[in-house]
Amino acid sequence: MTKIKEVRTKLYEWTGPVVPPQANFCTNASDPLPEMGGSGRDNMGSFRFHQWLVCEVETEDGTVGLGNAALCPPLIKETIDRYLAPLVVGHDPFDNAYLWEKMYRITHAWGRRGVGMTAISAVDIAIWDVMGKLAGKPVFKLLGGRTKDAIPCYYSKLYADDIDAMQKEAQQWLDNGFTMFKSRFGYGPKDGTRGVMENLKRVEAVREVVGYECDLMLEAYMGWNVDYAKRIIPKLQKFEPRWLEEPVIADDIAGYSELNSGPIPISGGEHEFSLLGFKQLLEAKAVSVIQYDTNRVGGITAAQKINALAESYQVPVIPHAGQMHNYHLTMANFNCPMSEWFPVYDVEIGNELFYYIFKGDPEAQNGFLQLDDNLPGLGIELDTEHLHNFKVVQ
């Protein structure tokens, strides 16, 4: 038995070129705030993130597992360094369920959601990577193995833009073999009736390109409220969206429930945490699709429990974002029908950074992703090719 010897954190901050997003490219939770005092507040500020946290768990035999976190990386670093690392060092990584519970319970007063749970997630994912490497098996083989020949994935970008640009983008990825697409709304309550029309025009335009034999998902990223959603949903119905994602802020479970009883399935959960958080969502029939993000929800240990719970409610789980930590769970769970997939792209809002920090993440081919049956662990490693574009704080 080899024990955990050290837990290291590295804060990656992108200093390379950035593509500025167009105005109204996606709504977000801060949208409804009025502009006061002429401060020129950056509406997209809460959406963009150009940092990522890498967590390395090393065992006595020199095996290194990689975990990561994209929310508030400087605070995650501090949380792991100061509070979590001492809790797992000296333990057998295969006691992961105990280690998860230890991190969760000892930090419970302040750590159970948000930053605290994201930090636990990073350590937990690294521990799973170590377990896979020590066992000589890919992580998905430790989780239940292969439940599908390949993972169907949906194309996720189509931020609100000029209609021509959105149609061109949809056409490009349709030609690439994708049959499922997600686009973003750029307008919310503060944009009034004109904004409703702008939203509808873009949905119609994307539908026109992909047709009705493809799935189209729509994303509001918490930028609406119940009243606005209830006004626009009847108008969206004819475009047959597969789901409407995060129409309201994450804490408004009653709002989700009300909307989910309507004609369009509601999805959410990328800002929800832990097994008990999802129990509340499921009991309230708040979502028709669960979209936890493994690197926020409590890592792979918590995600597996949520998968089982969701299956008992017959609610599918389609993890938020692409990225290896989500793909292994999707491969290993019958109740995870597909993955989200972001295209490799110039650095824009920050999701892309994963591709610049790690290598080994699979690229979608004809709308499918493949995982290697023989690659131990998660199958990713730190990339050095783009290191010159990062400031790395250890």
Ligand SMILES: [Mg+2]
């Ligand atoms: Mg989302």
